[in-house]
Structure formats: structure tokens, C-alpha cells
Amino acid sequence: MKLKNSLFLIILLSVTVFSSVFLLEACGKKEKQEADTEKVTEEKADDKKSDEMEDKEKKDSSQSSDNDETIIKDLITQFGSKLQNVSLLADKKEIKKSMEENYKDFVTEELLEKWINEPVNAPGRLTSSPWPDRIEIKEIKKLKEDSYQVKGEIIEITSGEKDKNEAASKRSIALILKKEDNHWLIDDVTLGAFENSNEIIYENKEYGFRFRLPKTWKGYKIVMDKWEGKPIEETENADLAESGPIISIRHPKWTKEEERQDIPIMVFTHEQWDALQKEQFHIGAAPMNPSELGRNSMYVFALPARYNYAFPTGYEEVEEILESKPLEPAKDLKKAK
Template sequence: MKKQLLVLTLVLLLTTTVIAAARALAPIIIVVNGSPLETDVAPVLTQGRVLAPVRAIAEKLGAEVIWDGENNTVYINTITKDGELEEKDAEAEVTAVVETFGARLQMVSLLAPEDILAQSMEENYGDLVAPGLLEEWLREPAKAPGRQLSSPWPERIEINALEKTAPNRYQVRGEIIEVTSAEVAGGGIAARRPINLVVEKVGNSWLITAFTLGDYEEAGTIIYDNDEYGFRFTLPESWAGYTIVTEEWEGLNPEAPGEIAARGPIISIRHPRWTAERPRQDIPIMVFTHAQWEAMEQGAFHIGAAPIGPRELDRNGKYVFALPARYNFAFPEGYEEVEAILETNPLQANENYS
């Protein structure tokens, strides 16, 4: 009898344990207002408490959940119809601040004297940027956004994402769009630069409190191939539709004023937006034979009145390619863009050409 009682007790204990284990292994179901809730992370039972993802439950109940990573804080806010309108109004105000800031970037020349730069920043950024950040830019203009060249220049900020990271704080990701007069006339973009901003409500105003510039995105390029002389020239995509103008350089005999001692071609790459009424800076490429180049360097002839001669860009087995001295002496529109192009060593001679 005792054995039978012991066996029965063991069976009951084993059955209870199996049932408890089965219950523990069974998935926990969350039901909100009568509807089962699917979550990306399954709820778990730990030490008698159910741990469940708060975002899924709160949003199912119509609340707003914000994770503030900087302060390790989760904000849960109930949303009413009035709250939804306030949220949309806030996003519209933040967008307006960023877009206005983007439109004013071209007004602030970062190369201006310190006193003029300070005045320009105050006038154009003062109502959009928090005082602390503005003071930082004034101390270190290299960190400040603005206009670095006459062309291209920052035209606007395009917003790619706007995220609420805390009550009264938004993070904005976008791009500074730079253009030249060519893009203004015909459309397009000269350059893009990623940008991150933090916009916070300070008192009654939305102000930019943090700002980070990314690296320029690599723009597309086009290639001008010259088979006659054996070289190629890499151009920005904005030069698509360029034209080639061929003229002649003349080398004057220093011993006989007015006497032409040598001649050769000068090939100019002309911007597609060049017009007679509004000319732009060409990219001029002088072509010399090796013998002509050596003769010029030895003083057998000179080109123009400049005290310095052309600057070599590259050479192949037959020709030397050079940039005229003071080619941009008149500083026409677009000369800075051409300078920037030339800094990238865009001309490559065909070494096998002879």
C-alpha cells in the first residue's frame, strides 16, 4: 500500500512539473483591447514578471515612444488630436528653420575679414542658430558652414530625414546642394555635401544647436579624348555638352621684336553655358613638340608678356601639354571652378603615343 501511494505521489509530481514546464515554454501572448499584438521581440517570463517591448505596446495604445540615446531615456507620450496637430506644426517649423538656414549659406563668405564675417554670421544665422554654436563658429570659421568660393556656392539644404529624438528636439539629415551659374540657368547640381543638424526648441524658438558636415560626394565625370595629340581630360559631369575651340599660340623671338619664332595649337575646352554675352573661363591646353618646349625653356622664344612661361601639365612621347601663364588674368565667371578642376591633375597623356 505504501509503495502504491509513493508511486502515485511521484506520478502526480512529475505530471505537475511537465505541465509547469510546458506552460513556461509556451509563447506569451499580448492582447491589447481584444486584439493579439505581434512584436519583433517575444515577451519573456522572468522571476514571475513578464518583460515585453514597450514600444510595440505603447504605439498600439496610440502613444508616442522616443528613445533618447544621449541620455539613455525612453519618452512615452500620449497623443491626442491636438497633439498630432502640434507635432505637425513642430515639424513644419523645424523644416522652415533648416530650409531658411540653407538659403542663407551663400550670404556668408567664410573668406571675408574676421569682423565682416562675424557681422555676416550674426545677420544671417543669428535668428536660426543657438548662441553657443554661433560663438563656436566665430572662434573657428573653418568649422562653420557658408560660402567658400564664388563658384560653386551653396544654394539650399535638401532634407532627407527628420526624426524626433526627444521632446522639443529633432535630428535632421540632409545635403547641402551647391550650384554654379550653369546649374541655375539649366538645372542640375554641381556638388552635394551631407549634413546633420540638431534643432531644439529654446524658449519660444526652434534653433540649430548642433551641426556636422560630411565629405563631398564624388560627382560623376566625363572624359574628353583627343586622339590627334594623344591625351585625355577628365571633367565634372556639369561640363557635359562642352565645346572645343582650337586656336594658335605664337612664340616671339626675343632678339627680333615682332618676329614669330614658333607656333602651335592651343585647345580650349569651353563650358556648355558659355555665351558671348556672358563668357565663362575656358580650360586652355597648349600643345608643344618636345623640341619647341626645350627651345622655349632655353629662351629661344617667349609667349606673351608674362614674366613666367606656361606650366607643364603632362607629356607623351611626342608632345608636351601646358597651361598658359595668367590664363585667368581677367577673372571671368567660373575661373575658380576651373582652378579646382586643374588641381585634380585632370590631363593624362597617352604614354604610348608617338
Template sequence: MKKLGSLFLILILCLPAAGCRAGFQQQNSSGQSVETRETAVRNLVTEFGKQLQNVSLTASKEKVAEDMQKYYGDYVTPSLLEEWQTDPSSAPGRTVSSPWPDRIAILSVQRLADDAYDVTGEIIEATSADESGGQPAGKKGIRLSVRNIGGLWLIDDVTVDQQTLLAAVVYENTQYGFTVSLPSSWKGYTVRTEDWQGYSLVPGQEGKITETGPEIFVRHPKWTKETPRQDIPILIFTLDQWNAIQKDQFHIGAAPIGPSELARNSKYVFALPARYNFAFLPGYEEVDTLIRGGAVKATEKFGGS
């Protein structure tokens, strides 16, 4: 009985440690779905991002090496870890007391093979003031190479840019005056335009189309008819139209809530359709991250399409 009790205690102590890595120990088998592999890669990068604040790159070399082993060891390959321990300046981590690297916001996940992915994102920096709901203190672009080695997802290469990778590709529209900043994986994007229709809510005119305007869709280059991906949809309103929809004079679509403003210039308001991503198409999380990160910005450059 005493031996059984000891064995039970050992199992209990081991479970948490095993659980920490369970999400990344994805076997590279032909029966595993693309979604499962991508989820494992995203989980790995997200969890790695939470560790960055724990490693002070300005500490003694011995302390940095010790902390890297403790906080990075489960997430990166031994060769990359050794490289960082030898030259901490090449590694991501904490360089000052404030701001500190708070997390990694994933912008895109690109599949190179069943066991190889490239991830583009941003290191979001924070201060104590940010924790109360303020804007991030800063951002740095980061690109990570993730591989499945012996059934374990590990990061085997990292590039950190002082300039964000968000603006690697930029769509500029000078007809209405706005830009959309995109990660490099969107190179080769396409753009299509449709018209939105506004249905009157004014008594006596209910249901009549009283307003129209353009809706521009920025489409990922991997979008196909067989496997569609989430577009970035942008509704364009004149200032008068936007004021009217805010006063419930008309509505767009069947959703009970209206569009949300993304940006505006002196002539137009750019807005996101309500429930635009409820189909949960591939890439919807990336599009949401881009939009929340301020990818759509207004300009005062007019004069073309």
C-alpha cells in the first residue's frame, strides 16, 4: 500500500508538466488535419510569447543562459537555444524594466510542409499602465520558423525586426483615401469591389433601398473557389451616410447591429460589417488580429483608384 501511495503521488506531480507540452506533441502523420497542425503551431508560438518577459537579456551571461533554459527550453530546438545562450543579443527577451515583451500577436501562419510552418507576428510590449486597458507601449515584428521534430513542435529560427512586419505589404486606395497594411504572406493579394445596399428604417419607407455605397474586399493570395479564405471587408460611407446610419435611418444586412468604424478621413468613413467572419473561414483569426491591430488607416490622398 505504501508503494502504491508513492506511485500515485509521483503520477500526480508529473501530470502538470506533461500537460504543459501536450498541445505541442503533435505527431506528423498523414491522418492529422491541417487545422490540428496549425492549432499546435499557434499554441506553441502563443505560449512562447508569454515567456519573453521572464528572460532579462541584460543580466549576467550565466543568469541569461539559466533563464533561457528554464523559460525557452520547452519551446525551441536545442541548437537555437545554444545559439541564444552564446549570443543573447540575437534572442528575443526583456531588455529594460519597462516596457517589457508581453505576448506575441500572430498575424499569419504559412504552411511550408506538413512538418514546417512560418509564423509572422508582433511582439506586443506593455507597461504597468497598459494593464489597466491602455494601448500597447510598442510593437516589434517577429518571424518564427516552426518544425515538427520527432513528434514535437519546436521553434528553430527567429527573426526580430525593430520595424514591425505588419507593413511588409500595403494596399493603397487613393480613390477613397485609405491603406491596408498586411504581412508579407499577403503578397499577391487581390481586391474586388461590390456595392452595399442600405434599407430604410424611416416610417413609410421601411425596406426600401435608399442608400448605396462601395464595399471593398482585400483577398488573401491563397484564396480559391474550392477553399475560400476570410477576406478583409471594408464598407465605405460618405460622412452624411455614416451620420444617417448612426441615427438608425437605414440598416445594412440582416444583423441587428450596425457596422463598426475602422477609420475616417475628411470625406469618408471606413467600417467593418457586422458579423463579417461568422462563417469562420480559414484565416479569420488572422484577419481579426490585423483589423484590431489597426491595419486599416485613413489618408487624405485622393485622385485615383
């Protein structure tokens, strides 16, 4: 009997132990499942938070880009309105003063200094009419976090286009802007050629004139040469000799195999031109002098005598171009000091 009771107690104890172990394992599994569930929930919450932060960053970045573009548009618009105030043909002292007054708030110090030293590379006003009225923006492109590129056109007008939202001529312009001390400034500018709907314009800032060409001359080249004048009377005094530049506008279809007629423009100082008219020297063997095309306050521009004596291809077209009086001198050219 005692043996049976002992056996029963052992069995009961074993069952109790196994039950306890089972319950402990079950509780452990439940706790693990709850912990895993909580972990998954936390991970999902973290992922959601991370996604929300990423979306916010993207939104903030997008808003920042939009704000930058708005600021850049305003800057270019204001800069474009200042171009007409800067005469590029004034003396160096006046150019420096004018650029500092009108461009300083829009461009980097390095670019401003470059333009002051080399105004030929700067945008501004060349003639009294037409004059640069504004910059029309065509494209704004983000290059880096602190750099943008803007492409557009400088719109030039005369009194005839002033209230009509039209253009007498257009000139392509590309600007690079960079951020300095949280401010956007123009750091580089590339200027294209002047154009309008029916013609293109060659512009010479060094001597102060423009020359209108048909649209078919787009892609023309400029060839530099020199004219030389000799005294009328035989003399060994070389100081009596004169010389100056010849600027030839060359048709884009000109080749060595098939040469075409150039448009040669001789440049004289007023003193040289007066001396030539007084026959104090002569140029070449032609019995007649060059014919005047126009003049500004410093230079006289002239067509060489018998420039088309060989009648090359295109000489008739050049004659038609010259008949339209295409050369427009700058009226406010001053000698650089």
C-alpha cells in the first residue's frame, strides 16, 4: 500500500513538474511573441517615421529649390533692367563707376573686376539706340547645391518697340550663379551674337560700330588685316607712313577651293582720314580713295577702292548689302584712359 501511495505521489509530482515546465514554455513563447510583435510594431513605426522624415526632407529640398529659382528669377530680372545704364564705350573711369553703381549688387567681385578691366566681355549699352531693355529667361537649371545656370536673351529696343513688348534685336546670354554667404550672385556670363528675325548683327566694341548682315551670313568669320599708306612724294622719312586695321567679314560658305567676296572695313583715325583726303599719303595703286561707310567720335570706317575688282562669287550680294547702309557707328565712343 505504501508502495502504491509512493508511486502515485511520484506520478503526481512528475505531472506537476511537466505541467509547470509546459506552462513556463508557453508563457515564454507568448512573451517572445509579444516581444516580437512589439519589435515589429516599433520597426514599422521607425520605418514610417523614417519615410516621413525622408518625405519631409524631399519636400523641404523641393521648396528650397523653388525658393532659389524664384530668387534667381528676380535677380536676373533686376540685373537686366540695369544694362541700359552702363555705356561700354565710355572711358575706363566712367565704366568703373557705372558698373559699380549698377552691377555690384548682382555679380561676384571677381566678375565685376573682370568686366571693369575688359568691358568688351561685359553686357551693357553700345549705342544710343537700340538699347538693352531686359533679359528674358528661357531656362533655369540646377547644377549643384550652390550653383545654377540660366539661359535667356537680352532684348534690345528702340523708341518704336518701347510700349509694344517687341524687340529691335536679341542677343543670347548664359549666366552661371553661385551662392555666397547665403546670397545668389552672377559668377560668369557668356554672350552670343545679336539677331533679329531677318538679320544678324556683327558688333565691334573695340572700334565702336555694328554691321547688319542677312540671316544667310550666320556663322560668318572675322579676318583681321592691315592697310598701309605711303607718302605721296618720295621720302625716306618713315614717320610719314600711315597704317591701320582692316576688318573683313567673311561669308560662312567661303573655302580655299571656292573663295567668296568678303566685306572689308578699313578703320582710320580722324587725323588719318583728313590727311588722306588732303592727299598727304595714298593707299595702294588705285587712283581713287576709299569710300566712307560711317564714323563715330574717334574713327572713320571706309570701303577699300576696287575691293571687288576680281568679281569673286557673291560680290553682287555684298554690293546689295552695302547699298542698305548696314554700318551703324556708336555715337558715344570715348577714348579709353
